[in-house]
Amino acid sequence: MEFLLENILNLVGFLVGLGIGIMSLVGFRNTGSPTLFRLTIAFFSISIGFFVIWAGYMVEDFVIKAGSLERWIQTVGIGIQTVGYFFIAFSHSIKSFFPKSRYFRSVGALPLFLVSSVQIEHIFRSVSFILLAYGAIETMLSYFENKNKGAISVAVGLALLAFGEFLGWYSFVFPESILYPVSMAIKIGGLIALFIPVSKIPLTKIKFDESFDAD
Amino acid sequence: MAEYRTHMKIIGDILSTTRDDLQDDDGASVTYLIRKANISHSRISRILKTLVSQGLLEQVEAQGANKYKISQTGREFLQAYKTFSTFADNFGLTI
Numbered sequence: 140m141e142f143l144l145e146n147i148l149n150l151v152g153f154l155v156g157l158g159i160g161i162m163s164l165v166g167f168r169n170t171g172s173p174t175l176f177r178l179t180i181a182f183f184s185i186s187i188g189f190f191v192i193w194a195g196y197m198v199e200d201f202v203i204k205a206g207s208l209e210r211w212i213q214t215v216g217i218g219i220q221t222v223g224y225f226f227i228a229f230s231h232s233i234k235s236f237f238p239k240s241r242y243f244r245s246v247g248a249l250p251l252f253l254v255s256s257v258q259i260e261h262i263f264r265s266v267s268f269i270l271l272a273y274g275a276i277e278t279m280l281s282y283f284e285n286k287n288k289g290a291i292s293v294a295v296g297l298a299l300l301a302f303g304e305f306l307g308w309y310s311f312v313f314p315e316s317i318l319y320p321v322s323m324a325i326k327i328g329g330l331i332a333l334f335i336p337v338s339k340i341p342l343t344k345i346k347f348d349e350s351f352d353a354d
Numbered sequence: 355m356a357e358y359r360t361h362m363k364i365i366g367d368i369l370s371t372t373r374d375d376l377q378d379d380d381g382a383s384v385t386y387l388i389r390k391a392n393i394s395h396s397r398i399s400r401i402l403k404t405l406v407s408q409g410l411l412e413q414v415e416a417q418g419a420n421k422y423k424i425s426q427t428g429r430e431f432l433q434a435y436k437t438f439s440t441f442a443d444n445f446g447l448t449i
Contacts, residue, residue, distance in 0.1 A: 162441060163441075165439035169431070169434035170431070170434055170438055171362075171440065172362050172442070173440065174447050174448065175441075175449055176445070178442070178445065201358045227445070230445070243381075249387075277446055278445060279446075280446070281443075282446065285443060287443045287444065288443070290443065290444055290446050292448070293444050294443050294446070336444040337441065337444065340441050340444075341437065
């Protein structure tokens with residue numbers, strides 16, 4: 140069950156990240172917008188991160204069968220995803236790693252208290268949680284300004300990814316419990332919610348113009 | 355409170371004006387574009403120069419003054435701009 144969910148999550152993450160990444164890249168090549176460039180890096184990183192974990196599991200389970208590779212592969216994959224989450228948060232104008240706004244500090248402080256060891260994976264997951272929570276809150280705030288319904292879906296998607304990341308990280312405290320499969324199911328839901336508004340963008344007649352270099 | 359506009363949004367506003375809101379068939383004058391885009395003369399001059407050099411706007415001389423019309427490339431750029439503006443809006447961002 141856990142193996143199946145893990146594979147579904149990683150494949151959905153890879154495909155959703157790739158889809159939104161390609162869309163952002165087409166947008167960047169057509170408009171030269173730095174925002175779309177940051178989104179391109181963000182979603183390609185997320186896609187690569189999920190792919191690395193999926194490929195690692197496949198190689199481990201069907202080729203090497205040593206049983207020692209998974210943890211490192213997972214750490215590397217989550218690290219790459221964290222880079223992607225950073226660029227989403229950065230697009231919302233993070234000016235420094237610890238901004239002065241009160242709400243960010245309130246969500247940011249929680250995982251730092253709960254980091255149980257120096258394992259890199261724990262740190263990546265807690266950083267991912269902070270960045271995703273920040274991105275979700277900023278996206279929801281932008282909805283209140285613009286009333287763009289797509290922003291709700293993206294905000295919910297980022298919030299679900301944050302919650303899934305939190306549960307996945309917290310499952311270290313209760314290994315073999317239902318927490319980890321639940322976290323994966325929540326993250327799959329988050330990725331789907333993230334993709335819904337993007338899938339409605341009409342791409343007809345958009346030329347992939349390589350000659351245009353924006354000012 | 356005045357809305358902050360990115361450089362890209364100002365370009366979008368100028369191109370939209372030259373496509374949808376022309377004074378006459380000759381194109382839009384600089385004064386008209388300044389009023390519509392709500393930016394200074396020095397800034398719009400730089401932007402117009404760039405847009406003409408990129409082929410997004412066509413500069414035509416009419417009645418002793420320079421006027422600007424959107425080109426086919428400009429129309430395609432504007433369509434892409436509007437599409438990806440919606441895309442970025444979904445993420446709570448502005449392109």
